Amino acid sequence: MKKLYGIGVGPGDSEYITLKGYNLIRKADMVFIPSSGGKSFAGNIARDYIRDKQVLELDFAMDGNEKQKYAIIARFIDAKLKSGQIGVFLTLGDPMVYSTFCYLQKELVKLGIQVETVPGVTSFCAAANRAKVPVALKGESFYLCDGNIDEEVLKAVDSVCILKTYKNKASILDTLEKYGFEYVYVKRCTCDEEKVLFERDEILKDTDYISLILGRRKTE
Ligand SMILES: C[S@@+](CC[C@H](N)C(=O)[O-])C[C@H]1O[C@@H](n2cnc3c(N)ncnc32)[C@H](O)[C@@H]1O
Structure with a gap:
């Protein structure tokens, strides 16, 4: 079984990441960060906690329709994570508030990946x-x-x-x-x-x- 946690990293100050989110980031085998034009706000918020981690950028600005985009990104995550591994996906604020992770998690579940979210400061x-x-x-x-x-x-x-x-x-x-x-x-x-x-x-x-x-x- 592969497991991915969608972690809300809060609004900007890295001290607003919850202790639960921090512990999961530190424990993760792989860290996925959304990026656009080579920049990732969520990745930047958590930069001090992911320096020694395997970090993979996911380009959410790529062409294609929205549904296709999430399916492609979910397949990429599925290909990278090995069975038994834990991944974290970092998302701005809270994962359940106007977040791309809401769409992505549907595609991940379809692929049999176990998904859990960790709330963040909105x-x-x-x-x-x-x-x-x-x-x-x-x-x-x-x-x-x-x-x-x-x-x-x-x-x-x-x-x-x-x-x-x-x-x-x-x-x-x-x-x-x-x-x-x-x-x-x-x-x-x-x-x-x-x-x-x-x-x-x-x-x-x-x-x-x-x-x-x-x-x-x-x-x-
Ligand atoms: C895709 S939504 C993400 C919302 C996020 N999931 C949350 O819980 O707040 C992006 C919008 O959130 C707001 N936002 C996120 N971080 C912010 C910050 N540090 N200061 C002001 N607005 C922010 C802005 O309105 C931005 O356009």
Whole structure:
């Protein structure tokens, strides 16, 4: 039997990797890291813990349709891992939150690989802590989305987080303002390059993919 753990390495600071994740990384026979254009944010977060390990980069930016891509990567992992070995796949934040690992694990299971995930600190929880903004208080509801806001859902909640905001920040901010939300933009939270911005003009100037917006309904 081959076993692969999908490990959430948190939002950036390597000290946010859980002890369970760290122990599994250290125990693993092989470390798989997602990369795009030769760069791996997740691999970089865990760099001090994988220096002496066999590390294999998986190019998630390759051409082909999404489903094909995950099937090809799963077959590659299957070919590399020997029976009885343990592999770890490192993923940003938590493996169950807008993560490619959710798709990959389906393909791995089809190949008979045993898969388990280890939770990680999510980007939005880390960002809320850095910005000192509560995600949700007693009796409130919270909406997590990526890229676009569904206005009908927004009307019904007190708090929101939008991931992957880099493409349409202006329209996201317009929508939040329209429905009476105050907001904060958090870039690369817990990393050296972290920025926490509240001003609309400053937010619009930044173009980093590793960023999100937290919004809270204004109270009197
Ligand atoms: C593919 S999703 C991964 C989400 C991740 N699995 C999680 O648990 O937060 C990538 C998006 O997560 C957000 N993100 C991840 N790390 C971040 C960080 N350190 N600071 C701000 N946003 C981050 C950004 O919105 C980015 O576009």
